Amino acid sequence: MVNYKLQRLAMYSYEIENILKHNKRFRGVYSLNNIPLISNGDLVINLDTSNNNGSHWVAMKITDYELFYFDSLKLPMNILLTNYISHLNKTHLYINRDTFQKHLEVNCGEFVVLFLSFPHLIKFNKIY
DSSP: OOOOOOOOOOOOOHHHHHHTTTOTTTEEEEGGGGGOOOSSEEEEEEEEEESSOOOEEEEEOOOSSEEEEEOOOOOOOHHHHHHHHHTTHHHHHEEEOOOOOOOTTTOOOHHHHHHHHOOSSSSSOOOO
């Protein structure tokens, strides 16, 4: 028998938007194929395309010269994300050093909110 009170559900985009709406840098939640080109700001991205249900949340903190990429599972970066990042022409790219969630857990939404709200708590590796 499943205890439904203890069962965790993944976060929806509207929940993430509602939590982060007071973050002045926050630019929105997007599917993988709808990420806007921005020069500065915070984004949350679902690794699924808009015609799918959603799979995993990641986040980016973009400044004038740097891009901080956060993935709580530390999955290999998708080719669409790699292409997006290369179009931004940032001087430095950083990726989180540690893994924050187990593979079957569904708390990636909470972790992207944590990262965008408290980025100083996350350690990053400089890629370039």
